[in-house]
Amino acid sequence: MNQQIRIAIAEDHQLMRQGIVSLLSEEEDFDIVFDVGDGAQLLEQIKTNPVDIVLLDLDMPIVNGQQALKVITEKYSSTHAIIISMFYSDDFITESISTGARGFLPKNSDIENVVDAIRAVYSQGYYFDDKISLDLLNKLISNKNVQPKFKDEILTEKEIEVLLHICEGKTNKEISVILDKSQRTVENTRMKICEKSNSKNTAGLVIYAIKNQFYKIK
């Protein structure tokens, strides 16, 4: 038998994870080494169980996908990550690629896409879906180091705290009372988040918070 492709799956929705495991198990040259429900478990498992491919869900709790991806590309150069994400925006893709992902799959992919992606990344080192815009591909090719824009756009603890209260529908004044800070401080923080998230009002902030998994819809 040929050498098997060693695979790990990190995905927080159990049903989805079990489903993917079940489907991929049918491929004879695939060896599902382990599957986990969050980024922290992934980093723990990968220490002792080397794999070739990690299928990585971007929206995971505890240690999120981005952070896990960063650690993996830095520490485990022989492991290549393929991102699975609910969202399919250019921002997400470019961010993932620049952090070291070798492939990107939307969650409405077919299992065949996943199988193709795994084989492609294993043999060629990368995989991109048909649906990825030519625009984006050109951007990625022409400009290896895609915008470090995201570097300084990471929200601080305080900003995240304020953002969550905004998502809960609280006004600046209400937030200032809760955090025991001046209303002006909260206003400034709010504007700072607007800048960083490139949004121009409350609606934009809420969408940003949800897209980036700061705020989880219950």
Next chain:
Amino acid sequence: MNQQIRIAIAEDHQLMRQGIVSLLSEEEDFDIVFDVGDGAQLLEQIKTNPVDIVLLDLDMPIVNGQQALKVITEKYSSTHAIIISMFYSDDFITESISTGARGFLPKNSDIENVVDAIRAVYSQGYYFDDKISLDLLNKLISNKNVQPKFKDEILTEKEIEVLLHICEGKTNKEISVILDKSQRTVENTRMKICEKSNSKNTAGLVIYAIKNQFYKIK
């Protein structure tokens, strides 16, 4: 062999759907009759392919889960629906139950939960997860016809249109220009949506729009 349980699956994420099919196929007494990606296909298929159980994703495009659920409980009394949803709020559950769902599963359920739910609904007619609050169960038991509150809280076409623009970050003035209506009209519509959705500001509106699948995060 005993009689098989005939099952249909309606879920818009292909990977999830294929995964569930693969996992359920391992149960010998389960007969997966068909699986579809939206509510319209479900209603089409079910005309000619009777099933005992429908696993129904609430967040589907074209004809959404709620509408499909309504038709099924009205027209196909021998078919029982089990809801699978990303969201686990009491509102969603009570709404689903009052529309005729016989069980409710969050998307982070285990496949064992799904199998249990199918068997339970098939033999006992209903299934509720451990995680469903006692509070809610009591509400459901004590008060069969749970709030018809939702009845008159359905958004009109105009309201949905305005809501989407709000989610896009547009101001009332901008929306009024786009729709060629008075700014006051848009303001009034906005307030009406606030009432219906029981939210008190823009943040609440956006969350409501996302939860209820009016606005899809791209």
Next chain:
DNA sequence: AAGACTGTAGGTATAAATACCTACTTTAAA
């Protein structure tokens, strides 16, 4: 034909958010 609802829009007011400043303190990194 009466009633209910939707869509339309005006009046008036207050509350909240947004925009663009300055400035000081603390903390962390170079």
Next chain:
DNA sequence: TTTAAAGTAGGTATTTATACCTACAGTCTT
């Protein structure tokens, strides 16, 4: 230890959103 950033908060102004009214024309249902 200088530099950079974050956290703090004040001034001032404009724009937006929210709140609570009234009113009328069109549509659909009873």
